[in-house]
Amino acid sequence: xxxxxxxxxxxxxxxxxxxxxxxxxxxxxxxxxxxxxxxxxxxxxxxxxxxxxxxxxxxxxxxxxxxxxxxxxxxxxxxxxxxxxxxxxxxxxxxxxxxxxxxxxxxxxxxxxxxxxxxxxxxxxxxxxxxxxxxxxxxxxxxxxxxxxxxxxxxxxxxxxxxxxxxxxxxxxxxxxxxxxxxxxxxxxxxxxxxxxxxxxxxxxxxxxxxxxxxxxxxxxxxxxxxxxxxxxxxxxxxxxxxxxxxxxxxxxxxxxxxxxxxxxxxxxxxxxxxxxxxxxxxxxxxxxxxxxxxxxxxxxxxxxxxxxxxxxxxxxxxxxxxxxxxxxxxxxxxxxxxxxx
Amino acid sequence: xxxxxxxxxxxxxxxxxxxxxxxxxxxxxxxxxxxxxxxxxxxxxxxxxxxxxxxxxxxxxxxxxxxxxxxxxxxxxxxxxxxxxxxxxxxxxxxxxxxxxxxxxxxxxxxxxxxxxxxxxxxxxxxxxxxxxxxxxxxxxxxxxxxxxxxxxxxxxxxxxxxxxxxxxxxxxxxxxxxxxxxxxxxxxxxxxxxxxxxxxxxxxxxxxxxxxxxxxxxxxxxxxxxxxxxxxxxxxxxxxxxxxxxxxxxxxxxxxxxxxxxxxx
Ligand SMILES: Nc1ncnc2c1ncn2[C@@H]1O[C@H](COP(=O)(O)OP(=O)(O)OP(=O)(O)O)[C@@H](O)[C@H]1O
Ligand SMILES: [Mg+2]
Numbered sequence: 001x002x003x004x005x006x007x008x009x010x011x012x013x014x015x016x017x018x019x020x021x022x023x024x025x026x027x028x029x030x031x032x033x034x035x036x037x038x039x040x041x042x043x044x045x046x047x048x049x050x051x052x053x054x055x056x057x058x059x060x061x062x063x064x065x066x067x068x069x070x071x072x073x074x075x076x077x078x079x080x081x082x083x084x085x086x087x088x089x090x091x092x093x094x095x096x097x098x099x100x101x102x103x104x105x106x107x108x109x110x111x112x113x114x115x116x117x118x119x120x121x122x123x124x125x126x127x128x129x130x131x132x133x134x135x136x137x138x139x140x141x142x143x144x145x146x147x148x149x150x151x152x153x154x155x156x157x158x159x160x161x162x163x164x165x166x167x168x169x170x171x172x173x174x175x176x177x178x179x180x181x182x183x184x185x186x187x188x189x190x191x192x193x194x195x196x197x198x199x200x201x202x203x204x205x206x207x208x209x210x211x212x213x214x215x216x217x218x219x220x221x222x223x224x225x226x227x228x229x230x231x232x233x234x235x236x237x238x239x240x241x242x243x244x245x246x247x248x249x250x251x252x253x254x255x256x257x258x259x260x261x262x263x264x265x266x267x268x269x270x271x272x273x274x275x276x277x278x279x280x281x282x283x284x285x286x287x288x289x290x291x292x293x294x295x296x297x298x299x300x301x302x303x304x305x306x307x308x309x310x311x312x313x314x315x316x317x318x319x320x321x322x323x324x325x326x327x328x329x330x331x332x333x334x335x336x337x338x339x340x341x342x
Numbered sequence: 343x344x345x346x347x348x349x350x351x352x353x354x355x356x357x358x359x360x361x362x363x364x365x366x367x368x369x370x371x372x373x374x375x376x377x378x379x380x381x382x383x384x385x386x387x388x389x390x391x392x393x394x395x396x397x398x399x400x401x402x403x404x405x406x407x408x409x410x411x412x413x414x415x416x417x418x419x420x421x422x423x424x425x426x427x428x429x430x431x432x433x434x435x436x437x438x439x440x441x442x443x444x445x446x447x448x449x450x451x452x453x454x455x456x457x458x459x460x461x462x463x464x465x466x467x468x469x470x471x472x473x474x475x476x477x478x479x480x481x482x483x484x485x486x487x488x489x490x491x492x493x494x495x496x497x498x499x500x501x502x503x504x505x506x507x508x509x510x511x512x513x514x515x516x517x518x519x520x521x522x523x524x525x526x527x528x529x530x531x532x533x534x535x536x537x538x539x540x541x542x543x544x545x546x547x548x549x550x551x552x553x554x555x556x557x558x559x560x561x562x563x564x565x566x567x568x569x570x571x572x573x574x575x576x577x578x579x580x581x582x583x584x585x586x587x588x589x590x591x592x593x594x595x596x597x598x599x600x601x602x603x604x605x606x607x608x
Binding site for chain 2: 186190191192193195196198199202203205206207208209210211212213265269270
């Protein structure tokens with residue numbers, strides 16, 4: 001009997017299993033509805049090109065939400081860091097310095113958020129909403145609402161390194177973000193910092209009592225998310241070889257949706273990097289998939305909503321204890337049947 | 343555990359509080375509290391609900407600083423602005439809190455080590471080692487016998503007694519000099535209560551100190567060397583065990599209970 005229980009727990013323990021299932025199902029449906037597009041490799045390469053900037057941000061946001069907080073300011077970070085990057089690059093012609101400036105800008109915004117939230121006790125939804133307006137406003141002001149072309153970046157090493165095509169095919173940003181996802185997974189699940197995040201999100205009083213420095217952890221967390229969002233901004237700017245002052249403004253809902261359909265708990269205390277990873281690719285594939293399947297662009301939102309609802313229901317029922325027990329019972333009765341036969 | 347072989351340091355007081363006040367906003371939870379635990383002394387801290395017992399021990403364990411007053415640990419004065427739970431751990435003070443000391447959604451092994459994880463380079467947690475030790479403690483020290491619970495279980499599925507078992511196991515494992523137990527027996531069956539009391543006897547025998555908070559006078563009277571009575575933030579009684587019988591202690595408390603409950607076992 002023990003063996004069967006282990007079997008069950010192994011299945012439930014595979015992180016993000018339901019969402020991986022949804023992703024595979026979705027791709028299968030697309031292959032069925034538009035075989036010509038979805039059996040070729042091009043469509044997948046285009047996902048690997050467009051999803052990474054949002055994915056980097058979603059990974060950071062997963063940690064923030066696991067801590068029981070929220071960050072609505074990342075679209076502004078995407079714009080501000082893109083601005084810093086292209087400004088420094090155009091002015092000094094030094095791409096690496098531009099990268100450093102962009103990441104520092106993201107860190108600054110995140111740090112400021114962290115101070116407001118952890119030290120002054122401003123609820124994160126308000127602090128980061130204000131930050132979203134402020135930094136977006138500042139970016140518009142500084143760039144005078146213009147968009148800047150930085151085509152010359154295409155000849156630079158930084159471009160081929162971060163957003164080049166590996167073997168002429170695979171977008172480098174996809175590999176980078178995969179690496180970052182693995183790193184963030186280890187930070188959340190295997191590092192003291194991640195454990196502090198989970199305990200804070202689970203129960204702040206417990207976190208304090210066991211000796212976690214809640215204020216410091218939260219400030220580091222928002223700073224980290226600022227840096228990741230800035231990296232997302234840089235990837236976007238590099239890929240487009242262009243900065244525009246409203247870039248990133250469309251990221252807010254898709255990125256949040258990805259984290260939640262991935263299975264991260266809005267109540268805090270639990271977050272899944274694998275879930276977010278596949279959640280982001282689901283969101284990123286939906287539009288192209290629905291359009292390619294020929295049922296028309298008007299359907300995109302509706303189908304997206306359905307897929308999100310479905311994923312969330314699946315996640316909940318997977319975690320739900322009663323269903324876990326039913327599953328357990330089923331395995332048990334099967335085991336008994338086998339034993340009876342023998 | 344081999345604790346009786348450990349050579350304990352020489353000091354007069356494990357912990358000493360001098361003129362400690364604690365305010366929560368306008369609420370004064372502690373008022374001019376002078377409280378001490380001698381080396382190898384078991385102190386029973388008693389008093390009505392809301393008397394300030396938990397608040398008192400939380401100033402000792404670094405959860406929050408007192409509003410004013412002085413704190414000495416092993417005869418050394420503590421700089422209160424720098425004092426923290428981490429420092430209390432370093433001073434070998436372990437606490438089993440009345441509530442809120444385990445995080446529900448986290449694995450048992452994480453709850454066991456959080457705050458002082460076993461880490462490798464760069465602060466990454468050695469999961470296997472933590473699990474092995476936690477498992478060891480659960481099985482051998484506090485005698486968890488299966489029932490489907492392992493170190494991978496979420497705390498949410500544990501019973502009240504099992505939770506307290508985990509907390510006590512944690513306190514035992516980290517080999518403290520001063521062990522603080524805040525109502526450790528409320529959720530326990532008689533058999534389990536006996537285990538906790540025996541644990542406190544062991545604390546005494548191995549030369550350590552303990553603060554034991556309970557509303558059960560019989561338990562407190564059995565294990566404590568001295569009783570300190572708190573009433574609405576003030577210490578109103580400081581009685582050696584030899585000077586008072588269980589019955590008199592209960593009567594004494596009743597005088598301060600203002601017609602309220604909680605002397606059920608007398
Ligand atoms: N974090 C806090 N914020 C505000 N008030 C608090 C806080 N902690 C305790 N108090 C107040 O301080 C007083 C003492 O509370 P405390 O928890 O120390 O009592 P206690 O003696 O442990 O009671 P019990 O036997 O019920 O556990 C109570 O009036 C309580 O409401
Ligand atoms: Mg209490």
